[in-house]
Amino acid sequence: MAKLIQEYMDGDTVDSFVLIKNADVRLTKNGKTYLSLVFSDRSDNISGNLWDASDDQVAQFIPGKIVKLEGKRSSYREQPQIQITHLRLANQPGEPDNPGDFMQHAPIKEVELQNELNDYVLAVTQPMWNRLIRKLFTDYHDQFLRYPAAKSNHHAFAGGLSYHSLSIARLANGVVAQYPQINKSLLLAGALLHDLGKVLELSGPVATQYTVPGNLIGHITLLDEQVVLAARELNFDIEDENMILLRHVILAHHGLLEYGSPVRPMIMEAEVLHRLDELDASIEMMSAALDKTETGHFSDRIFGLDNRHFYKPNLEQ
Amino acid sequence: MAKLIQEYMDGDTVDSFVLIKNADVRLTKNGKTYLSLVFSDRSDNISGNLWDASDDQVAQFIPGKIVKLEGKRSSYREQPQIQITHLRLANQPGEPDNPGDFMQHAPIKEVELQNELNDYVLAVTQPMWNRLIRKLFTDYHDQFLRYPAAKSNHHAFAGGLSYHSLSIARLANGVVAQYPQINKSLLLAGALLHDLGKVLELSGPVATQYTVPGNLIGHITLLDEQVVLAARELNFDIEDENMILLRHVILAHHGLLEYGSPVRPMIMEAEVLHRLDELDASIEMMSAALDKTETGHFSDRIFGLDNRHFYKPNLEQ
Amino acid sequence: MAKLIQEYMDGDTVDSFVLIKNADVRLTKNGKTYLSLVFSDRSDNISGNLWDASDDQVAQFIPGKIVKLEGKRSSYREQPQIQITHLRLANQPGEPDNPGDFMQHAPIKEVELQNELNDYVLAVTQPMWNRLIRKLFTDYHDQFLRYPAAKSNHHAFAGGLSYHSLSIARLANGVVAQYPQINKSLLLAGALLHDLGKVLELSGPVATQYTVPGNLIGHITLLDEQVVLAARELNFDIEDENMILLRHVILAHHGLLEYGSPVRPMIMEAEVLHRLDELDASIEMMSAALDKTETGHFSDRIFGLDNRHFYKPNLEQ
Amino acid sequence: MAKLIQEYMDGDTVDSFVLIKNADVRLTKNGKTYLSLVFSDRSDNISGNLWDASDDQVAQFIPGKIVKLEGKRSSYREQPQIQITHLRLANQPGEPDNPGDFMQHAPIKEVELQNELNDYVLAVTQPMWNRLIRKLFTDYHDQFLRYPAAKSNHHAFAGGLSYHSLSIARLANGVVAQYPQINKSLLLAGALLHDLGKVLELSGPVATQYTVPGNLIGHITLLDEQVVLAARELNFDIEDENMILLRHVILAHHGLLEYGSPVRPMIMEAEVLHRLDELDASIEMMSAALDKTETGHFSDRIFGLDNRHFYKPNLEQ
Amino acid sequence: MAKLIQEYMDGDTVDSFVLIKNADVRLTKNGKTYLSLVFSDRSDNISGNLWDASDDQVAQFIPGKIVKLEGKRSSYREQPQIQITHLRLANQPGEPDNPGDFMQHAPIKEVELQNELNDYVLAVTQPMWNRLIRKLFTDYHDQFLRYPAAKSNHHAFAGGLSYHSLSIARLANGVVAQYPQINKSLLLAGALLHDLGKVLELSGPVATQYTVPGNLIGHITLLDEQVVLAARELNFDIEDENMILLRHVILAHHGLLEYGSPVRPMIMEAEVLHRLDELDASIEMMSAALDKTETGHFSDRIFGLDNRHFYKPNLEQ
Amino acid sequence: MAKLIQEYMDGDTVDSFVLIKNADVRLTKNGKTYLSLVFSDRSDNISGNLWDASDDQVAQFIPGKIVKLEGKRSSYREQPQIQITHLRLANQPGEPDNPGDFMQHAPIKEVELQNELNDYVLAVTQPMWNRLIRKLFTDYHDQFLRYPAAKSNHHAFAGGLSYHSLSIARLANGVVAQYPQINKSLLLAGALLHDLGKVLELSGPVATQYTVPGNLIGHITLLDEQVVLAARELNFDIEDENMILLRHVILAHHGLLEYGSPVRPMIMEAEVLHRLDELDASIEMMSAALDKTETGHFSDRIFGLDNRHFYKPNLEQ
Secondary structure, eight states: OOOOGGGOOTTOEEEEEEEEEEEEEEEOTTSOEEEEEEEEOSSOEEEEEETTOOHHHHHHSOTTOEEEEEEEEEEETTEEEEEEEEEEEOOSTTSOOOGGGGSOBOSSOHHHHHHHHHHHHHHOOSHHHHHHHHHHHHHTHHHHHHSOSSSSSSSOSBTHHHHHHHHHHHHHHHHHHHOTTSOHHHHHHHHHHTTTTHHHHBOOSSSOOBOHHHHHTOHHHHHHHHHHHHHHHTTOOTTSHHHHHHHHHHHTTTOSGGGTOSSOOOSHHHHHHHHHHHHHHHHHHHHHHHHTSOTTSBOOOBGGGTTBOOBOOOOOO | OOOOGGGOOTTOEEEEEEEEEEEEEEEOTTSOEEEEEEEEOSSOEEEEEETTOOHHHHHHOOTTOEEEEEEEEEEETTEEEEEEEEEEEOOSTTSOOOGGGGSOBOSSOHHHHHHHHHHHHHHOOSHHHHHHHHHHHHHTHHHHHHSOSSSSSSSOSBTHHHHHHHHHHHHHHHHHHHOTTSOHHHHHHHHHHTTTTHHHHBOOSSSOOBOHHHHHTOHHHHHHHHHHHHHHHTTOOTTSHHHHHHHHHHHTTTOSGGGTOSSOOOSHHHHHHHHHHHHHHHHHHHHHHHHTSOTTSBOOOBGGGTTBOOBOOOOOO | OOOOGGGOOTTOEEEEEEEEEEEEEEEOTTSOEEEEEEEEOSSOEEEEEETTOOHHHHHHOOTTOEEEEEEEEEEETTEEEEEEEEEEEOOSTTSOOOGGGGSOBOSSOHHHHHHHHHHHHHHOOSHHHHHHHHHHHHHTHHHHHHSOSSSSSSSOSBTHHHHHHHHHHHHHHHHHHHOTTSOHHHHHHHHHHTTTTHHHHBOOSSSOOBOHHHHHTOHHHHHHHHHHHHHHHTTOOTTSHHHHHHHHHHHTTTOSGGGTOSSOOOSHHHHHHHHHHHHHHHHHHHHHHHHTSOTTSBOOOBGGGTTBOOBOOOOOO | OOOOGGGOOTTOEEEEEEEEEEEEEEEOTTSOEEEEEEEEOSSOEEEEEETTOOHHHHHHOOTTOEEEEEEEEEEETTEEEEEEEEEEEOOSTTSOOOGGGGSOBOSSOHHHHHHHHHHHHHHOOSHHHHHHHHHHHHHTHHHHHHSOSSSSSSSOSBTHHHHHHHHHHHHHHHHHHHOTTSOHHHHHHHHHHTTTTHHHHBOOSSSOOBOHHHHHTOHHHHHHHHHHHHHHHTTOOTTSHHHHHHHHHHHTTTOSGGGTOSSOOOSHHHHHHHHHHHHHHHHHHHHHHHHTSOTTSBOOOBGGGTTBOOBOOOOOO | OOOOGGGOOTTOEEEEEEEEEEEEEEEOTTSOEEEEEEEEOSSOEEEEEETTOOHHHHHHOOTTOEEEEEEEEEEETTEEEEEEEEEEEOOSTTSOOOGGGGSOBOSSOHHHHHHHHHHHHHHOOSHHHHHHHHHHHHHTHHHHHHSOSSSSSSSOSBTHHHHHHHHHHHHHHHHHHHOTTSOHHHHHHHHHHTTTTHHHHBOOSSSOOBOHHHHHTOHHHHHHHHHHHHHHHTTOOTTSHHHHHHHHHHHTTTOSGGGTOSSOOOSHHHHHHHHHHHHHHHHHHHHHHHHTSOTTSBOOOBGGGTTBOOBOOOOOO | OOOOGGGOOTTOEEEEEEEEEEEEEEEOTTSOEEEEEEEEOSSOEEEEEETTOOHHHHHHOOTTOEEEEEEEEEEETTEEEEEEEEEEEOOSTTSOOOGGGGSOBOSSOHHHHHHHHHHHHHHOOSHHHHHHHHHHHHHTHHHHHHSOSSSSSSSOSBTHHHHHHHHHHHHHHHHHHHOTTSOHHHHHHHHHHTTTTHHHHBOOSSSOOBOHHHHHTOHHHHHHHHHHHHHHHTTOOTTSHHHHHHHHHHHTTTOSGGGTOSSOOOSHHHHHHHHHHHHHHHHHHHHHHHHTSOTTSBOOOBGGGTTBOOBOOOOOO
16 A cells, blocks of 8 residues: 655655646756646645656646656755656556545544534524525535635645634534623624635635635625625615624634734624634644644744744643 | 804803704712713814703703804813803704804815716726716715715815815826826726725714724725625626726725725725825825914824824925 | 612712722812722722811721712713712621622632632643642632732632633633643643732732732742742652643743743643633623623723724624 | 847747846856856846856956847746856947946936926926025936936836936826925925935946945935035025925935834925825836736735735726 | 922922923913913922913013922822912022022033043044044034933933933943944944934923924934034045944934934944943933832833833842 | 864865764755765854765764864855865874864853952842852853853854853943942842853753753743742742842843843843843844954844844944
């Protein structure tokens, strides 16, 4: 059984099926064409150059394709890379053909994730919010389940978007049990919906990029617009205070204007949602970094956490 | 002919018709009811207390009422105020009865302002933007012409909103003549529309307050929502790049995230609109402050300009 | 039955037993001595001046004394105050004599609070941490149960310190259930201990002030010193990694250097503790402010939350 | 006709006359001398290495020389470069010999630029300012017309300094027409003079560097000193308010202390000049970046605009 | 012998000669004229109102006059003030008539100060700097010896400017002895000259205000201009590196652009001068605040030191 | 006599004894093992790669070893490096064998440094502080004399820690002579002790790294803990004000919370110590950078001084 990318050490001979994540056509100093490739599987990414690439190779080795990769692993400026000795498309009988198998996934089965999300939708008992969530979850059903929660920060894996929303709903559930002054329906509605605009901001689960509306408008406003349009379609009065509260919770969830929220939280549920969002994202980022760190050492620096690095202590659970 | 508020000096006897702008009911240390009032006319504001106010007086001296004010002007902690000797509603035949006459107005007649605005609407030749502006200007016709541009910062007078928009359109017109690489339709569309959300953010031209949606959503997003709903009504595709550009120009016009824009300007017209908006607002703020300053002295500090004060030099024009 | 301070309205005649919280001796413009007093009970504070105070009165009306207060409530510059007509010590038989009855308390009985805290101590299964917590909780048993969590920010009531610690332990318990990668013992140890230094930073539960060591050293370092001294007494090696981790969690719990932590969180449990600390404090501050706010209005601005004010919506729970 | 630098694509054979902009002598790992060169023409810059450079080559290939460049264009780390196959000085009859032909120029003929500037000088009707401008424009006539406005930010081309000053004068002209409260003479004087100190701060139009006074004193103060010395020579009283106003407008034109102005704008004309300066610079930077960007894509990030990138939409003018 | 202002306690009868520092004419609520006065002597300031002031009194009680003040000291809002019972000009034979006797002075005799300054001037052995200092010290001899170093921050007493310069020269002398790599002449020249621009920025030693050039140009640039003009008069080449270094040391002495230096220190002597300037100013501010503080207490908060308050410990020297 | 690292120029043949400071084992692109080495002597550092390193070579060329290095000096990306032609351990008779000879040292003999430090210890006349310093200096005698003051910022050489402490003590001595209001014992105690925690924060004088306690606790708190433990051992009352003052001076010496002090200076001696610490560190950083700079040029940018570069003027001392 072939090894995963993460399992190879410097100097190892590599022979595995991997997915092409990026493929740039470049010229060497002598003017020869080569491909600068990034390969991935569910364990990690690794880059490598295919020298003297023919036109055929340039045409077939494109993002989203599964390939059989042979070579040797080394390091260049602290970054591991593959010296490619052989590369071909995985097109033989019996070879893997589902790109989804090469992506990292949420650590929960899709059906379970969906069931648990549905339970939380039911717990939103305010009728306008409930109907709005159901309408938007229906409209964007597939994207919500398959998209990552970000291009590269936290939950940057297939299904990361819905998994992150679920994690916050779980945290929210615990918080409202402890603090009865917080409105459960509103906090859960915010937890479920707040990042749904990312299905319009990002290009999709594979080779994720920002779309033009994603860049020029941003996922917060893109979702607010969808909420308003859906409300109009459902014949809700968008001036109804319940509609204003829901929009506020969504708009304010980044907490600070500097982080792209057009308003700061000004109701309790908005403030709490913002804090739970950051709590889940930070735990996910630290966990991902520490998973790649040996006990007794510091992780790589984490951009999304002010470039801090984290120590992995030797603790029994 | 009675004097205006601004014309009275400390020690003068006051006898004028003025508008009640604010009226708070309070208790003296001895437990007697009094009214803490702010009066205004088109020249200025001044405050005064009505001691031993009867229930009748409390009921009739409310914001928006025109009153005949008699008393004496003095100063308390550098702030001028009126020692009220007599106060009654202006309800005699021949006395002023139009609150609008007591508000500051844009320094241009409403009909001229409207004509000039219409010319600029015609100059928006891109058809989607043109139809959208006309639809929204029709929907909010009266408010756009009567609202101030802000509660208390700049253009805080009746008609200030449309006058500020017109000033920016004029500046924009000059800029596109000098820099042909800027799209005239888009810059003008932004100039005309960018602050229209204030008709939803503010309560109205008299005794202006922030509305609940104004606080929780903000005028930038409120307008973006109206643009999207209007586009839907006009059967425009909101994913059309022209729609995205217009929304971007509106969303980005505060320039910085810290100032409440959910995105920073990322097209040239958005950047220029932001700068023209600030240019006009700063000139208006400085002019208003210097109008009240003697030559050779510094104005009061201006909150909206980082609390700077400005010197009024002795310059022949 | 006498009314509480919060129950009186402007103009009401006041006749209640209250606690003297502050008492400053001052001179009127005519050179007469008067007392500027702040009274409190478990509902609120209110100030009032005792004019023409005799030497006897100055001597007996000092902070911590219970008095019978008669007068009339009015307002001065938006602040309610009492016009005192009569004031005497509560020294008659049957009159209240326990200052603790006039303070706000944690919304849970002390015995329950202590039992629940003990359960969380037991859940700290790492033996060094467990023994350290038990030693410090024994050394500072009474102060921990009676002190506020802050002079005036959040949980500024008797028992606020232990109640805040308990709230975080509860939140921590939920978080470790959801994220098994977090060490439960360490997070709970941090939750229980992190603010214990406040018993050295603050002067006590009544008329709370900062002590000199509180000002010059600060509660974070004061606690770290106690941990090190206790470890020495228990013959623990302070270089043991478990000791370093516990000190780090305590030292880093303010999250940012600007907030007084000498190090930023660099292990996962420290980061999570910091976020739960802020989550509980913010909910407590918002709740306290909204308790005094009418539905449909905004609260006073909250200093500890960047001076934001919060809207109290009309929501059924 | 040979192609311009910008017209070559990766893989193309290059054969053009270009100007040497920079030339660094370096050693290869094996200890051989080579030249690291930057070539430029009026379209763009490109770098390339001349391997095994002889002493003769080191001596002749210096900044400011025109050369005939042959080679092949490729890319290294996203940056285009030339693999040099042949390089010689352009010293044959009929070959280009004017370095000025290889620099980018202001998009207006020098004589027209000068005429238009003269018109604006005439419009400065205040006699002290008018004579001062004429004196300084005479003293620095050639440098003002030939220098760039910056080393590498905006208007970094020959004549950029005077062209930038002219652009601001044009904008100023429009602004004073719209806002009569602004003093035209003072705003124009500021527009014309404000950046003249750059002729002392920068080394010249070719291979522009900061001079030692440029680094240690800065162009704002260098110009202020020239103004004071010129005033002394013209027997003006430097304490005259007109002199103080002109110096203030120059000193304050960067707007913020952080940007190197020793005072913030405190008269209206200084504030407006600062804003027009930034408006013109930002339009120039965006235009330069978008000129190199395909429709439907984002430009490179612009350092001088907070590292934003700008989208080039598909808009008909 | 009459007491000093600082020696009176609340309730004391006051009877002393004092200087009028400020005198504002105001109206009471009933429209009567009164004078709001600030009195000072070398120990402290105190304010008081002269009710029912006659036109004569308004005319004679002006800043700079010495008066005989009788009244009673009390406190209003924590600020001590005088209830004036009698006030007249000090115009009797034998009464004090020198305003200088009522100002705080540098804690050193003027002649000693001048001698010690002269010694440091001699220690500036570089001839251009030496001649420049001597020329400027001659031109501004009296002002340099009499002005304060600031309007209200540090060394805000008569002679504070030269005393502060001397203190830095003393510190500089110690530093160059310890670090021979620092140029003694340049550091001393900077120490002596750096704040001399304050004689143009401030109005004088009594009732000190900012002048218009002080506001619009600032003392740093005002001094740089004087240096350049003096150099021209002495026929020095202002492009000589020695001239550039001296100007740089002066221009950079505030250390940060935000503090008004147009350039940050870029030579060692400029960096050291900046730090010694801040060291002396901070010691002076702390000492002044602690002089008014009882042992075991905290001083008032000091604006110029980030609003910190300082603790006065019980330490034997 | 062999040359020092700093004396070689590009192209020179190198033949010297040097110390191995770092040694990383890496793979070439073809999978061959090589050593990436950093060599040092008392003059400078230089890096070089040993290609095709055998297992023996990997085992013997480790940090702390003295080697005979032969090769040629060149530059790569502006950084000098050695092309190694021969490398062997210095193990012949008569060859250098003391690593200390290859480190930079404080510019003063250890015995003199120690004597002068002892004199300053004697000048701390307050008995608690004196005994505490003597106890801690005894406990950490060797480390204090041998450690650097930082990993790479300032005084990053053997003995830098004690030399930096001495330099501050010398400055402090001059300051207390000039300002008698400063407590000499306390300022000297702070000067001597403030950085002693670095012996726990850093790994040692060779190949200096941060320890785990150094990262998670930091040298300020590590020293505070030692002070408290030592006080306990000496039977001092840690609540004694003298103990609180000493801890405050140590805790506050970084001046700002952002720089890692848990409290800002709140007594005069703490403020002065902070400023002297920064003064000495900045002079040391500038001097080190300017030592490598030619007259008339700018140094490299200095990270610890906000990335400024400094000009080295042509000044006679």
